Amino acid sequence: MLNSLLKPIISLFPENNRLERIWKLAQVDFKKRYYNNKLGLLWALINPLTQIAIYYFVFNLLLPNQQENFALFLFSGLIFWIAFSQGTTLGSLVLIQKKYLIENIQFQWLDLYISHMLSVFMGLLFNIAAYLFLMIISGAGLGDYILYFPVVLLTWFLVTAAFSIIIGILRPIIEDVMHFWSLLLMIGFWVSGIFFTITNYIDNGFGWFLHVNPFIGMIQNVRACLLEGNELYFHLLLENLAFGIIVFLISIFLFNRYAHLSIEKQ
């Protein structure tokens, strides 16, 4: 379906275009991840839905809280975190899995990461569509700041792409980087505002932490866009976007400088 939607757009560009290459790589990546399985694209949904069911049971039924639309509140945060987590973990394998292309054909290796991100982004879009469906059937409304959603998406894209690239370069050079990254993802999962509102941090004296972990502001602003009754933190929107741009530029610099080393070490 995505293919038929994007084909007319791609055909607008001239032939021998990088866009076709990037799109093809993203398409096969996505296809490999979902279509080769019996349940196909449903797997993209099963993971976050299972987690929502567990956390909803724990935090809403066993430990009741005051949060309105708690399932949607959780869903909106979880899908962005899971997409980041999967994006960076799979991103760490890009140079390893695509070595067969790197060694045999001359092309711009960064295209591999652009297509990887496109594939992860397609999975995220699918989850956002599922979120909107749940939102409609549960009778909740969109947030007041929906127009800012592209900025939040862009920030997420830049941050995820940057860490995918950095971890991807480091993985073949430093063997235990993935253990370290898994640990960070586990910590991040609990301290990135998936379960709490931003005021929980501020009221308990951890306001400074909003400037350390960009995901707190990002997830808060996702909710401001996608779920009614949530406030947009404009200064965090800009701060996170700036962080995304800077870390992305750093990752490109590191990629240009060390990707060769990473390939040699495999």
Added chain:
Amino acid sequence: MSDKHSVIIENLNKTFYPLTKSVTMGEKFLQIFNPRKRSKVAALSDINIQIEKGEFLGIIGKNGSGKSTLLKIIIGAIKADKGSKVITNGKIVRLALGMGFDKNLSARDNIYVNGAILGLSFRRIGQLFDEIINFAELRDFVDTPIKFYSNGMRSRLAFSIAMNAEADIYLFDEFFGGVGDLSFRKKSDELFKKMIQNNKTIIHVSHNLQDIKKYSSRVIMLHKGKTITQGHPDEVVPIYKTYN
């Protein structure tokens, strides 16, 4: 670079720093205070080669002489040491046995991925698709994942994609002789002749001296990362034999 040349290599050196044991973060941390001496392997030393457009260059040498490393440097997968100069002119594709495919994808997907990376548009790949499949004799297995292919089927597909890739420089890494049965090799032979006529540059690394003598206009012999000699196959091959 003049239009006359496809590849110019000057003062090429490549040193590898192999790790004797796995590097963990703990070890890395300790190395800050007690730096470990790393071993050095000079894979290539002071290589100078100029390859003309349309030339069929053979490279021979024993295992570990640096032949494959040289090809990987030409294609850009490995970076040469500082001070080395490697200039290429045109689209390059390397062919080696068992290379170039995602085994979980079908031949159809692999043709599109490889073709797109080689710079062909979807339209052009579509036009070439039947030719690639028919040449590789894989019509009945187009949508079968490559992992179920035999080595011969994979090699034929890789060869067929590469031959239709419209590349300017072809790097054959021990690939030339062993592809397919007699009839396929006959077809391949005709295609090679056509490529040579069409001014394609071919760099052929092999131990198969028959193929080297048959096709190469010039042969370079490498030994322990150094150029020992270069010239007409009839001159270089006998020298190579004395090294075995």
